[in-house]
Amino acid sequence: xxxxxxxxxxxxxxxxxxxxxxxxxxxxxxxxxxxxxxxxxxxxxxxxxxxxxxxxxxxxxxxxxxxxxxxxxxxxxxxxxxxxxxxxxxxxxxxxxxxxxxxxxxxxxxxxxxxxxxxxxxxxxxxxxxxxxxxxxxxxxxxxxxxxxxxxxxxxxxxxxxxxxxxxxxxxxxxxxxxxxxxxxxxxxxxxxxxxxxxxxxxxxxxxxxxxxxxxxxxxxxxxxxxxxxxxxxxxxxxxxxxxxxxxxxxxxxxxxxxxxxxxxxxxxxxxxxxxxxxxxxxxxxx
Numbered sequence: 473x474x475x476x477x478x479x480x481x482x483x484x485x486x487x488x489x490x491x492x493x494x495x496x497x498x499x500x501x502x503x504x505x506x507x508x509x510x511x512x513x514x515x516x517x518x519x520x521x522x523x524x525x526x527x528x529x530x531x532x533x534x535x536x537x538x539x540x541x542x543x544x545x546x547x548x549x550x551x552x553x554x555x556x557x558x559x560x561x562x563x564x565x566x567x568x569x570x571x572x573x574x575x576x577x578x579x580x581x582x583x584x585x586x587x588x589x590x591x592x593x594x595x596x597x598x599x600x601x602x603x604x605x606x607x608x609x610x611x612x613x614x615x616x617x618x619x620x621x622x623x624x625x626x627x628x629x630x631x632x633x634x635x636x637x638x639x640x641x642x643x644x645x646x647x648x649x650x651x652x653x654x655x656x657x658x659x660x661x662x663x664x665x666x667x668x669x670x671x672x673x674x675x676x677x678x679x680x681x682x683x684x685x686x687x688x689x690x691x692x693x694x695x696x697x698x699x700x701x702x703x704x705x706x707x708x709x710x711x712x713x714x715x716x717x718x719x720x721x722x723x724x725x726x727x728x729x730x731x732x733x734x735x736x737x738x739x740x741x742x743x744x745x746x747x748x749x750x751x752x753x754x755x756x757x758x759x
Contacts, residue, residue: 475525476551478508478562478713479532480693482574482668484516484589485540490570493517497535498568504531507563509712511574515585517541518574518668520712522551522560540587547666547693552715562713575672578641582679583672594662594674594685599695602661602688603703614655618643618664618673619710622751625728626717626738627692627707629663643673647680659684665709667691696720708738716740728753 487493490512497510501521506528508521521531536542553561572580584591597605606613615632617624624634633655635646646652660682662670670687677685688695692709699705700721707727708717717738726736731743731752741759742749 474554474558476522476554476560476562477525477528478520478522478549478551478560478711479528479546480520480549480666481532481544481546482516482518482666482671483541483544484574484585484671485587486585487512487514487516487540490514493538494568494570496538498566500531500534501566501568505557505559506531507560507566509563510566510568512568512570513572513574513580515574515580515583515590517544522562522713524554524558527558545690547690547697549693549711549718562715564714573672575669576640577644577672577676579644579676582676584675590671590675592675592678593671594678594687596689597661597686598689599698599703602686602695605659605661605686606704609659612658614658614660615704616655616660616662618662618669622740622753623665623710625753626740627705627709627724627727629704630706632663640669644676647676653681656682659686661686661688663688663692663695665691665711666693701725710740730755730758732758 493512504527506521506523510519532546551560551562555561615629617628617632617634620638621636637643662673664670667690674685674687695705701723708719708724710717717740726738728737730737731754735755737753737755739754739759740751741754743752
């Protein structure tokens, strides 16, 4: 019986020929009938791929055969379904691209990567270690959302600082503006979907004078896998595929307000009635 799944992983490793890796990943996924989005750069790989669980296991195994990616930490989640040809319904197509950065902060030359990952990043915390830090140091701890503002509207850690950013590159502007300088003397824990944005964000923060910086290892996905909705997390997780948002358990609550009528919702959609079709929370009646 075919079981739809989605895998999410990244690896910051020096890549001497990103375009050769692009062709290899494209051919691998096409040969296996997989869909998703894979970004490659000289800094590494960032991939979200959907399909049948058995086929995805083959894809992960073959990707790990490339020496720099042998230890990639893969997160699994349930997919929506498969079409008649066994292809994921969560992705309309396969996209494999090379870019200057696998996370678009707009500062590729500031990011230094070696065989261990991003140089100068924050201290990694497991979900247990995050909970322990908050329990020990209380309100002194700052939970900093490393995602775009609309992602945080549908789900976030309780009491988190949510920067008013629309694009990942806006974080550099925020850091350089001095707006967060009052946090430099406090323990700051950054978090994002799967952890990849925090790898770069924490290194940028440390280079700008933030002393005690942490990153949630494995991101929200790993925290939700272990805690469900019984920890510090509340709401739904925004994801980058056709599902748009997913709950960790049936206990997940709707914390966003519909941008049309104000009703609680966990849905997001492009507002066709607004210039630029911005992504906003919308209830079922206005989706």
